[in-house]
Amino acid sequence: MARHVQFDQLGGPEVLRVREVDTGTPGPGEVLIRVDAIGVNRADAMFREGSYFLQPSFPSSLGYEAAGTVEAIGEGVTGLTAGDPVGVVPAFSLNDYGTYGDHVIVPASAVVPRPANIDPVTAAAVWMAYITAYGALIDEGGLFPGDHVLLTAASGGVGLAAIQTARRIGAVPIATVRGTAKRQALLDSGAAHVIDTENEDLVTRVKELTGGKGVQLAFDPVAGPGVDTLAQAITPGGKLLVYGALDPRPTPLPNAAFYPDLSTSMFTMFRVTTDPQRLRRAVAFVNAGLNDGSLTPVVDRTFDLDDIASAHRYMESNAQTGKIVITVGHDDAA
Template identity: 70%
Template sequence: MAKLVQFDRLGGPEVLTLRDVESRAPGAGEVRIRVDAIGLNRAEIMYREGAYFYQPVFPSTLGYEAAGVVEATGEGVTDLAEGDLVAVVPAFLQTEYGTYGESVVLPASAVVPRPANVDATTAAAVWMAYTTAYGPLVESGRVRPGDHVLITAASSSVGLAAIQIARHIGAIPIATTRGAGKKQRLLDAGAADVIVTDDEDLPARIEEITGGEGVRLAFDPIAGPGVETIAQGIAPGGHLVVYGALDPRTTPLPNAQSFPALNSSTYTLFEITSDPERLRRAVAFVNAGLASGSFTPVVDKTFDLADIAEAHRYMEANGQVGKIVVTVTHDDTTS
């Protein structure tokens, strides 16, 4: 038996229940891992509420990220073995698999080795954030050394990862935050400049920072009408990449009569994680950065698995800078 978080109806954090369930053997192409830490994501809140792009099948578990140790492998799995230190990449549907538990079965294609010098809490904070930022900043080839990159809602785990990746490839990250309270923390995290959107005019500040050139790429999880303001700060021929929908209002396509010509697109990390070759490159890139110390995930706060509902409430309060991680204690802990 192992503890697993499940829910039977849509709703707030209170619907999450920690239950004892029977552990199962992994099937063909699957592995079972003992979970030591779980990374939380807003996608899981949306999934729990019924606002995600697919609906739960009850009773449902949830969770995209974790780190731990391989307990068993299924038929056909040859690149992972019992005892391997691993992390979990978001590369599956939560209707089929989840990471919120003490011991979970996952597709082997979503389980990757982690560097020996990276502990479980750090590894659980990596893959959603860094893979999401890797796609538009690295895999696409759109960002070059010396380019300015606008990173909105930059205090999120993805935003902080994007700052580090931009710095790593020689680009110049400009971060935004609504209030001044997070400005210094974003500067400390590596942002070249921080624009406080409640107090400052975004296009004007971008023009000032870039010397009138604009940003080569804007990386935005908010969407909604605000993209029209962002578009005013993008260089001609630059890119607006929307990777989230924090603003539920309709997102307009920037008007070519009002702004310089630009390329506008949506993006999800599944473009990387569902393609084996792209995922191989992403894993190599991120693990190299972790091993060298260039990438250091920011963990805002940790919770125990028994406090999973409280961890979701904390995320919903929107006060964190970086990742929220849930740790799992085992009687025979070795991680």
């Protein structure tokens, strides 16, 4: 039997339950992972409360990423053996698989090698954030050395990963934050500039920092009517990539009468994780950055698996800077 987090109805963190379940054995194309750490993501909370792009089927599990070791492989799986240190990347539907447990079965296509020198907690903070950052800024955004990139609501895991990713290729990350509490953390993570949107005019400040030109790329998890302001901070021919919906209001296209030379689109990291070649390149980029120290995941706080509801409450408080990770204990003597 394994311990899994499940929920039977939509709602707040209180609906989450840790249960004993029969994991079974991996089927064709699947891998059984002994989980040591789990990355917590905003998508998990949205799925739990019913605001995600797909609705859960009850009883439902959840969780997109984890770090651990391979315990067993199913028929047809190659390149993996029992005992391999691995990470699990978001490359599946939460209605089919989930990583919130001490032993989980996931598709082999979502399992990637974990560098031996990277501990499980660090590894669990990597994949959602850094694949999203790599996919948006480099794979899809076409960011080049010397380009300016605007990163809004940048104190979360993806925002910090995007700062480091931009730095790694020689681009100039400009981060935004509301208030001053998290300003130094963003600078410490490599932001070239931090704009306090409560006390500074975003467009004016961006133009000052870019010599009046604007940024080549804006990467935004907020959406809503604020995208019209972001568009004013982008240079002609630049791009606006929206990857979240923290603002629940409708998201308009930026005013075409004023910003005609602008490419605007939604970004989802599933474009990368479900394409074997794009995923291979992303994993190579991220692992190289982990090994040379240019990519350093920021873990704000860890919680035990039994405290999963508290972890979700903490995430929803928006108090964190960086990633929230669940640690999983194992009774190896049992």
